[in-house]
Amino acid sequence: xxxxxxxxxxSYFTTMTGYVFIAFLALVVGYVFYMINVKSSYAWIGExxxxxxxxxxxxxxxxxxxxxxxxxxxxxxxxxxLFTAPVTVGQIVWGKYxxxxxxxxxxxxxxxxxxxxxxxxxxxxILASYIAILGxxxxxxxxxxxxxxxxxxxxxxxxxxxxxFAVILLSFMLQYMTGIxxxxxxxxxxxLGVCVVILALLYYVLVYRSFQKAWIVSIIIAAxxxxxxxxxxxxxxxMFEGFLEQIVLHLSISYMFGYFFDTEVLDxxxxxxxxxxxxxxxxxxVQSVQKRRWS
Amino acid sequence: xxxxxxxVKKYGDHLAVNNLSFTIEPGKIYxxxxxxxxxxxxxxxxxxxxxxxxxxxxxxNGHDIYEEPExxxxxxxxxxxxxxxxxxxxxxxxxxxxxxxxxxKKDKKKxxxxxxxxxxxxxxxxxxxxxNLSKGYKQRVGLAQAILGFPEIIILDExxxxxxxxxxxxxxxxxxxxxKRHTVILSTHIMQEVSAVCDDVLIINKGQLVAHxxxxxxxxxxxxxxxxxxxxxxxxxxxxxxxxxxxxxxKFEVYDDPQEGCTKAVITTGMEYDIRQDLFFACASAKCPIxxxxxSEMSLEDVFIKVTGSKNKNL
Numbered sequence: 001x002x003x004x005x006x007x008x009x010x011s012y013f014t015t016m017t018g019y020v021f022i023a024f025l026a027l028v029v030g031y032v033f034y035m036i037n038v039k040s041s042y043a044w045i046g047e048x049x050x051x052x053x054x055x056x057x058x059x060x061x062x063x064x065x066x067x068x069x070x071x072x073x074x075x076x077x078x079x080x081x082l083f084t085a086p087v088t089v090g091q092i093v094w095g096k097y098x099x100x101x102x103x104x105x106x107x108x109x110x111x112x113x114x115x116x117x118x119x120x121x122x123x124x125x126i127l128a129s130y131i132a133i134l135g136x137x138x139x140x141x142x143x144x145x146x147x148x149x150x151x152x153x154x155x156x157x158x159x160x161x162x163x164x165f166a167v168i169l170l171s172f173m174l175q176y177m178t179g180i181x182x183x184x185x186x187x188x189x190x191x192l193g194v195c196v197v198i199l200a201l202l203y204y205v206l207v208y209r210s211f212q213k214a215w216i217v218s219i220i221i222a223a224x225x226x227x228x229x230x231x232x233x234x235x236x237x238x239m240f241e242g243f244l245e246q247i248v249l250h251l252s253i254s255y256m257f258g259y260f261f262d263t264e265v266l267d268x269x270x271x272x273x274x275x276x277x278x279x280x281x282x283x284x285x286v287q288s289v290q291k292r293r294w295s
Numbered sequence: 296x297x298x299x300x301x302x303v304k305k306y307g308d309h310l311a312v313n314n315l316s317f318t319i320e321p322g323k324i325y326x327x328x329x330x331x332x333x334x335x336x337x338x339x340x341x342x343x344x345x346x347x348x349x350x351x352x353x354x355x356n357g358h359d360i361y362e363e364p365e366x367x368x369x370x371x372x373x374x375x376x377x378x379x380x381x382x383x384x385x386x387x388x389x390x391x392x393x394x395x396x397x398x399x400k401k402d403k404k405k406x407x408x409x410x411x412x413x414x415x416x417x418x419x420x421x422x423x424x425x426x427n428l429s430k431g432y433k434q435r436v437g438l439a440q441a442i443l444g445f446p447e448i449i450i451l452d453e454x455x456x457x458x459x460x461x462x463x464x465x466x467x468x469x470x471x472x473x474x475k476r477h478t479v480i481l482s483t484h485i486m487q488e489v490s491a492v493c494d495d496v497l498i499i500n501k502g503q504l505v506a507h508x509x510x511x512x513x514x515x516x517x518x519x520x521x522x523x524x525x526x527x528x529x530x531x532x533x534x535x536x537x538x539x540x541x542x543x544x545x546k547f548e549v550y551d552d553p554q555e556g557c558t559k560a561v562i563t564t565g566m567e568y569d570i571r572q573d574l575f576f577a578c579a580s581a582k583c584p585i586x587x588x589x590x591s592e593m594s595l596e597d598v599f600i601k602v603t604g605s606k607n608k609n610l
Contacts, residue, residue: 003395014383081379084343085396086368293347
């Protein structure tokens with residue numbers, strides 16, 4: 001893993017990618033910091049980190065960092081060297097992921113200096129500031145994990161970049177799109193029922209070739225799901241109130257960053273939420289790389 | 296030692312490798328032969344653990360490539376069809392990365408890199424970017440990566456493609472040297488290469504093993520291998536009469552030769568029997584001089600075309 005990590009970090013700094021990323025992110029965060037914290041005299045740095053400019057920068061910079069990671073490796077056939085070497089796929093994926101985070105940490109280190117600068121001029125909520133910076137780091141880490149996964153499913157760098165951009169854009173926009181889902185209990189229950197049926201159908205479509213009894217399992221999934229929804233609705237229909245809105249909000253990573261990391265108290269829910277998203281996408285990346293060998 | 300048992304690889308409905316079984320003994324050079332699309336590269340990719348087999352088992356020194364991939368992969372050095380090179384690195388950086396990846400210990404790293412650099416002759420380009428190197432040098436850097444750390448088994452997929460004749464000879468020398476201490480498998484469709492370096496030949500076609508023998512034996516084993524062409528200065532009825540009297544001839548054919556008053560006879564005999572002396576005395580007693588005679592032993596090309604059953608220019 002160390003070999004791949006070292007090679008990746010080196011490659012970010014022998015090409016322009018690493019420098020462009022660091023410089024551009026530092027420029028934007030620095031500018032927002034200047035406008036909000038310095039000129040408008042907000043003491044808490046989270047105010048600028050949560051500013052929407054910064055999220056938009058991630059849409060452009062994350063694809064720059066992740067688009068070539070697996071796509072290019074497959075395109076130039078160098079993946080043959082990695083996957084025939086005595087290392088596991090997990091080690092390869094983690095090596096590459098940690099290398100990206102290392103480049104990102106340069107920016108985090110720069111941001112960590114900002115509260116110290118401000119501390120010269122007045123009272124600063126130091127703890128809350130660093131919690132916000134931690135959250136900012138985790139938010140970026142989730143975006144990178146998503147980008148890594150998308151890079152692993154395609155052979156084309158451009159597709160990888162565009163899809164990553166679109167996914168992060170969508171995730172950013174979802175926080176303003178809660179109006180598209182119903183919030184009253186009955187429509188919510190119906191929508192969830194439809195989702196369960198779609199899930200069951202999806203299962204059938206995916207496995208019917210290899211598993212003959214797939215339709216039975218599929219029907220069981222749909223039946224159990226719908227039964228559970230009906231029972232919950234009959235027992236306590238208010239549980240569905242705003243349920244879908246919450247789901248949509250939880251898919252918006254930049255919204256969740258603001259939601260979890262804006263107090264002096266470190267919210268463990270937030271840590272768990274971000275770390276599990278990272279774990280999920282790293283897991284998916286490993287699976288998608290493994291799957292390619294079997295197809 | 297590699298044991299391949301009932302290997303099957305399907306791409307969708309297409310059967311790329313069909314129930315392939317063979318054993319590779321240590322300390323020999325194996326040639327892996329077959330027309331394009333025969334499944335050579337697929338088989339090699341499965342042996343090295345890059346692709347997973349649909350069915351079947353591959354044991355590398357007793358380690359299953361899917362159950363204990365790390366142990367198995369440690370025994371193998373692999374040069375794929377397209378050398379897996381990072382264009383933005385110099386050969387030095389590239390080989391250092393390869394050494395780290397293969398888990399070569401720090402104190403041995405420099406020595407093992409020096410050894411492969413010397414063997415493959417890339418010392419003069421050692422500090423230039425790989426993307427600026429010629430195809431031949433790129434191939435050599437790839438080869439250096441494969442043999443780095445001198446694993447027991449070295450697998451080379453078409454190692455001499457794109458090299459000039461001098462380089463081909465040099466690479467073959469390297470392979471021969473390696474074959475003294477390592478097991479080498481190389482795939483190729485160049486026949487001279489097989490006769491020049493290989494101890495053993497595996498011919499596969501449409502994903503199946505169709506022949507497995509030494510290059511010399513392969514020629515003999517195919518029917519029609521022991522054939523003689525004789526040019527006799529006599530009319531064809533006389534030649535027929537002589538040949539009909541001789542035993543030990545399986546079959547013969549007689550053609551009129553463009554040369555005035557000559558007849559060409561193509562004579563096939565049993566496996567190990569040399570008919571030439573008998574033919575000389577038979578013709579001499581009938582006073583029909585033999586003008587020319589040559590044994591047309593089957594070349595590897597012919598064997599190849601015969602066993603792969605395709606007469607088109609797949610070669």
